Amino acid sequence: MDLFCVAYTSTARPGLNAEDVDQLLASARSTNSLLGVTGVLLYGAGRFFQYFEGPKEGVDEVYARILRSQRHTDVVELEFQPIPRRRFNRWFMGFREAPASVLQGLAQQQWARELPWIEGDHPDSPGMRHLLGLVSPNSSEHGVLAPA
Ligand SMILES: Cc1cc2nc3c(=O)[nH]c(=O)nc-3n(C[C@H](O)[C@H](O)[C@H](O)COP(=O)(O)O)c2cc1C
Numbered sequence: 611m612d613l614f615c616v617a618y619t620s621t622a623r624p625g626l627n628a629e630d631v632d633q634l635l636a637s638a639r640s641t642n643s644l645l646g647v648t649g650v651l652l653y654g655a656g657r658f659f660q661y662f663e664g665p666k667e668g669v670d671e672v673y674a675r676i677l678r679s680q681r682h683t684d685v686v687e688l689e690f691q692p693i694p695r696r697r698f699n700r701w702f703m704g705f706r707e708a709p710a711s712v713l714q715g716l717a718q719q720q721w722a723r724e725l726p727w728i729e730g731d732h733p734d735s736p737g738m739r740h741l742l743g744l745v746s747p748n749s750s751e752h753g754v755l756a757p758a
Pocket of ligand 1: 634637638639641642651658660662672675676678679680681682703
């Protein structure tokens, strides 16, 4: 099965509150669980960063929903490419609040990896290394764990 991932940043619609974000997450998690999409959402200072991964059809559908959403604007794609394996296989959508500096730091990383990968050699992009330094995708601290 071909796996793809997307990373982007966006600007939250003015007036978006914590309850809106909660609702958005609940809806995202239920869709993602049906589509086999996993990942993490960071939110703070009126900005979003999101990384998600899964089968191509699921990723395309989730991305279309995200691009259609009225809850944010100015989506800037950082990465959209095939991946050799999941990095967030236990989170349908983890969540963490983060200060502006963290979101800015993620947006400034290099997300594209060298392609094609050499068999057995799957180095993470600097962006992914940065993200994994901020969140631990195997802990239940920031996400609803999918069955292992
Ligand atoms: C920051 C952000 C992240 C989102 N993440 C997901 C997601 O992971 N999966 C999904 O199916 N939809 C996701 N969505 C889309 C929403 O769940 C939902 O489809 C959309 O909010 C409904 O349309 P509306 O926002 O215009 O009311 C996201 C939307 C935003 C703004």
